[in-house]
Amino acid sequence: MPEMTFLIRxxxxxxxxxxxxxxxxxxxxxxxxxxxxxxFLDRARTALTIASARVEAIYGRPCSLALAQLARIEQGARRFPDPAARVAVEAFED
Known part of the structure; x- marks a missing residue:
């Protein structure tokens, strides 16, 4: 399964x-x-949940790395309660 990293600001x-x-x-x-x-948080939840489910379909268990990444994103997002605050997706790294 191809994995990737992505940079956010x-x-x-x-x-x-x-x-x-x-x-x-x-x-x-x-x-x-x-x-x-x-x-950003909604999109990240959707994407990383799908990614984890794909791993589960192949290996029989969810992807702990994807779920941990989602938890870090959720924690990071709590620092910015202002609805006008924006997160930039800077790059994809395959």
Missing amino acids: WPDGAVERCYSPSLVVKEHFSPGENYPVGD
């Missing part, structure tokens, strides 16, 4: 490298785009 300028065990992230984000934190 939080509203405070912090850059984070995120992991996905599947390329499904490319269906939910576009490099160079920025998203309101809530929308």
